[in-house]
Amino acid sequence: xxxxxxxxKLNRLKESPSQTAGPYIHIGATPNASGIDGFYTxxxxxxxxxxxxxxxxxxxxxxxxxxxGTPLKDALVEIWQADADGRYPGRGDPxxxxxxxxxxxxxxxxxxxxxxxxxxxxxxxxxPFPDGRLMAPHVTFWIVARGINTGLQxxxxxxxETAANEADPALARIxxxxxxxxxxxxxxxxxxxxxxTFDIHLQGTSETVFFDV
Amino acid sequence: MxxxxxxxSRDRAWHPPALTPAYKSSLVRSPQRALLSLPSxxxxxxxxxxxxxxxGPRDNDLILxxxxxxxxxxxxxxxYGRVLDEDARPVPGALLEVWQANAGGRYRHKRDxxxxxxxxxxxxxxxxxxxxxxxxxxxTIRPGPxxxxxxxxxxRPAHIHFSVFGHAFAQRLVTQMYFExxxxxxxxxxxxxxxxxxxxxxxxxxxxxxxxxxxxxxxYKFDIVLRGRRSTLFETRKEGT
Numbered sequence: 529x530x531x532x533x534x535x536x537k538l539n540r541l542k543e544s545p546s547q548t549a550g551p552y553i554h555i556g557a558t559p560n561a562s563g564i565d566g567f568y569t570x571x572x573x574x575x576x577x578x579x580x581x582x583x584x585x586x587x588x589x590x591x592x593x594x595x596x597g598t599p600l601k602d603a604l605v606e607i608w609q610a611d612a613d614g615r616y617p618g619r620g621d622p623x624x625x626x627x628x629x630x631x632x633x634x635x636x637x638x639x640x641x642x643x644x645x646x647x648x649x650x651x652x653x654x655x656p657f658p659d660g661r662l663m664a665p666h667v668t669f670w671i672v673a674r675g676i677n678t679g680l681q682x683x684x685x686x687x688x689e690t691a692a693n694e695a696d697p698a699l700a701r702i703x704x705x706x707x708x709x710x711x712x713x714x715x716x717x718x719x720x721x722x723x724x725t726f727d728i729h730l731q732g733t734s735e736t737v738f739f740d741v
Numbered sequence: 742m743x744x745x746x747x748x749x750s751r752d753r754a755w756h757p758p759a760l761t762p763a764y765k766s767s768l769v770r771s772p773q774r775a776l777l778s779l780p781s782x783x784x785x786x787x788x789x790x791x792x793x794x795x796x797g798p799r800d801n802d803l804i805l806x807x808x809x810x811x812x813x814x815x816x817x818x819x820x821y822g823r824v825l826d827e828d829a830r831p832v833p834g835a836l837l838e839v840w841q842a843n844a845g846g847r848y849r850h851k852r853d854x855x856x857x858x859x860x861x862x863x864x865x866x867x868x869x870x871x872x873x874x875x876x877x878x879x880x881t882i883r884p885g886p887x888x889x890x891x892x893x894x895x896x897r898p899a900h901i902h903f904s905v906f907g908h909a910f911a912q913r914l915v916t917q918m919y920f921e922x923x924x925x926x927x928x929x930x931x932x933x934x935x936x937x938x939x940x941x942x943x944x945x946x947x948x949x950x951x952x953x954x955x956x957x958x959x960x961y962k963f964d965i966v967l968r969g970r971r972s973t974l975f976e977t978r979k980e981g982t
Contacts, residue, residue, distance in 0.1 A: 677756070
C-alpha cells in the first residue's frame with residue numbers, strides 16, 4: 529500500500545468501492561424473468577446459444593448455499609465462457625473472432641423457490657494461460673446477492689476433463705488440494721443432455737474456491 | 742489505449758470486506774478462506790459487448806419508461822457522470838444498469854413489503870451505454886429512504902443501485918450511489934462496511950447546480966471508476982498464439 533500523500537503523485541484514481549447488489553437486483557437485471565414486466569422486450573443474458581451455435585450442447589446447473597447449508601433464493605449468477613474453439617466473443621481476445629452465433633455471456637436469477645440456476649450453453653474449448661499453456665475448459669461464474677459485499681468470482685471446470693484439469697495452471701495454484709473438487713462439476717445425462725452440476729458454497733468445510741483475478 | 746494489458750489488482754482494503762457483522766446478511770454469505778490470486782488470463786481480459794441496438798430510447802429515462810397514467814411522484818433529478826478507469830481514461834461503451842426504490846422508498850418487487858405505496862407510474866429500472874467520452878445520464882425520481890430488517894430500526898439512505906460492465910469481465914462491478922448531504926449515509930451498516938470515509942465519499946453524488954434544468958430537475962454528478970490495466974501487450978500475443 530502506497531502512503532496516501534505519495535499516491536497522489538501517481539495520478540491514479542481508486543476503483544469505485546463495491547456495494548451489495550441487495551435483494552432487489554432482479555428489478556435491474558432480470559425484470560422479465562422475475563415478473564416485473566413492462567421495461568424491456570427481453571432480459572440481457574437470457575440466452576447464450578442459438579440453433580446455429582457450434583459445439584456440444586451442455587446444461588450447467590446448481591445452487592448457491594450459505595454457511596448454514598441453505599440455498600440462496602435471491603442470488604444472481606452470471607457466466608462468461610469461450611466458444612467451442614476456445615475463443616472469446618465480445619472484446620479483448622487478440623486471436624480473432626469467435627463463433628458469431630454464440631454470446632458467451634449468460635445471466636440468471638436463481639429460482640425463487642428452489643434456488644437453482646440452469647444455463648443452456650455449449651462446452652467451451654481451451655484457452656491459453658498467460659505463459660501459453662492451455663487451461664482446461666472452464667466457465668467463469670460471478671455471484672452477487674444480498675449479504676455479498678463484493679461480487680464473488682469462481683470457475684466451473686468439467687468433471688469429464690480429468691487429464692486437462694490435472695494439468696490446468698490455475699487449478700495448480702490451489703494450495704489445499706482437497707479444495708480443488710469444489711470447482712469441478714460432475715457430469716450426468718439429464719433428458720439426453722450432458723448436464724454438469726456446480727453447487728457453490730459460500731462458507732463451511734466445502735467452501736468454493738473464489739478467485740481474485 | 743491498450744486493451745490487452747493485465748489488470749491492476751483489486752485493492753481489497755478499499756472495498757468492504759466480505760464479512761461486515763453489522764450487516765447481518767454477510768455473516769453466513771461471506772467466504773472465510775483466502776481468495777485464489779491469479780494473473781489475468783483471457784478469461785478475465787475479455788468481456789461481452791452490448792451494442793446500442795440492445796438499448797431502447799427510453800431506457801435511461803425512469804420518468805417515462807413506466808409511464809401509465811401520468812408521470813411518477815417525487816423530486817425529478819438528472820444523474821450523470823463519466824465512467825473512467827484507474828488511469829482516468831474514459832470507458833466508452835460501458836453498460837450501466839440501475840434500479841431503485843420510488844419516492845416513498847418502495848421497490849417494485851414482490852419481496853418488498855414496506856407499507857409505502859407503489860407508484861403506478863414508476864418502475865425503478867433503467868440502463869444506458871456510455872458515450873465516446875465515457876459519459877452517461879439518466880433522468881429519474883429521487884428515491885426515498887426505507888426501513889429494512891437488520892436492526893429493529895435500520896434505514897437505508899436514499900440510493901440508486903448501479904451495475905457496470907466495462908471492457909473486460911475483470912472490471913465487473915456492482916455498487917450504490919448516495920446523495921450529497923444525506924445524514925443517513927453515515928448510519929448505514931451497508932455503507933459502514935466500507936473501511937474508509939474517503940472511499941465512501943466516492944459513492945456520494947454531488948449536487949450540481951450548474952447542470953440543473955431550471956424549473957424542471959435537480960442534477961447530481963456521479964463518476965464511476967473501474968479497474969485499470971497495464972499497457973504492456975498480453976503475453977500470449979508475443980508468442981503468436
